[in-house]
Amino acid sequence: MSEALSTMSKRNRVARRAGLLGAVVGVAAAGVAAGVAAERLLLRRRSAIAADPLADERFGRLPYDEMTTVTTADGLDLHVEIVEPEDGIDLDFGLNSPPEPTLVFIHGFCLDMGTFHFQRTELTRRGGYRMVFYDQPGHGRSSKLRQGEYTLNALGEALKRVLDETVGDGPVILIGHSMGGMTIMALAELYPEMFAEQIHGVVFISTSAGKLDEVTFGMPDFLARFSRPLIPVITGAGRLTGGMIDGLRRASTDLAQALIRKYGFGTERPSPALVRYVEQMNAHTGTEVVARYLRAIYTHARYPALEALKETKVLVICGERDKLTPPDHSAEICRILPDAEFVPVPEAGHVALLEQPDVVNAALMDFLEQVD
The missing domain is CATH 1.20.5 (Single alpha-helices involved in coiled-coils or other helix-helix interfaces)
Structure with missing residues (x-):
């Protein structure tokens, strides 16, 4: 009883x-x-x-000179696009001058190479730069893992493979947004010698070297504390519920765009076309991929890896209203790398490079002119 x-x-x-x-x-x-x-x-x-000033912008449809595939050590095919310098420009400026660095762009979580739309457009217009863009594993037009979780070390190895096959031994400037910056840090942890020899400059945009589990995403602290224990649950549930959640994401475009406006942008009235473009990149990243990445991002801690960059020229850019990788994370990178230049972007959130491209492009162009 x-x-x-x-x-x-x-x-x-x-x-x-x-x-x-x-x-x-x-x-x-x-x-x-x-x-x-x-x-x-x-x-x-x-x-x-x-009217939307970007209503006619050709997002996701930029020209390239070569499209290729780079296969990673774990068998993933990475989609790569290469833009060559404008014909007729002498990049060596003399027989004994060293070659100009290739610019390699690494995008962030739930995005793709299109994140650099305005930087690619401006640099192509100016000519004189060889540029390499690729979609990270599980993103854009690159293939996905069949099993297991994604790791930042694997992303670092994937970047190394892209460099080996598209640049060789030539000089490089790495430009990483969000998780792309973390990928650069993973490369520095795995191959620190590259930053003393081949890599002439690094640009970190809206990224972090660690402690992402402490980010509140702009929520009240009690809600942020409540959300953190859910990460392992979400990670484990990805394979079981991914298809259903993907269906809900597609059906709830208005909600998705509302969330992107809140957490991705800093301006009160971002371009609707730009918000839709970011939402489309997010929606293209399957929920199973998202779940398999969460642990890697939440446990990312690579402050010691930054030591390898102390002899490398570094530019750090961050939106002043970034809720996902707040400005104090950029400040911490600059504390470890005191010679780094820091450019805060007013009225900008996590996608500052899309939201305020004129500010980001000006900082990037100044940086490129300073790098040997």
Whole structure:
């Protein structure tokens, strides 16, 4: 009898917890629905006030001189696009001058090489630069792991393979956004000698060397603390629920764009076309891929790896309103690398290179002129 009562008591406790969880989810769903409705109304009002200056921008459709595939040690095929310098430009400026560095761009989590749209456009217009862009494993047009989790060490090895096959022994400037910056740090941890010899410069845009588990994403601290223990659950559930969640993501475009505006941008009125473009890059990254990356990003800690960059010219750029890799993370990189130049970008969030391209491009061009 007592065992039966104990079983009933446990069931009642579980039911109460389920009811509480259901109430919380219900309130959250109602809030999301109201938020999406408000966002739609706000967007309609905004579009009536001013036309989108980027409505005709050809996002994701930029020319290249060569498209190739680089295969990683774990069998993943990486999509690579190469832009050659403009014909007729003498890059050596004399028989004994060293070759100009190749610029290699490494994008961030849930994005693809299109993140560098405005930098690629401007540098192509100016001519004189050889540029290499690639989609990181599981992103864009690159292939995905069949099993296991993605690791930053593997991303560092993938970058090494791209350098070996597209640059060889020539000089390089690495430009990494968000997880792309972390990939550069992983390369520095694995091959520190490259930063004293082949790599002439590094540009970190909206990135971090660690402690991402402490980021609050702009939420009240009690909510941020609640979300952190969910990461292992999300990681484990990826393969089971990925297809269903992907379907919900596609069906809830308005919600996805609202979240991207909140967490990706710093300006109050970002271009709707630009928000849609970032949302499309996010949506193209499957939920299973997202889940397999989370642990790598959350446990990323490569402060010691930065020591390899002390003899390398470094530029650090960050949006002043970045909620995902806040400015204090860039400040910490500069503390370890006191000779690094830091450029804060006003009115910009995590995708500052898309949101405020004129500021980012000006800083990048100044940096390129200073690198030997």
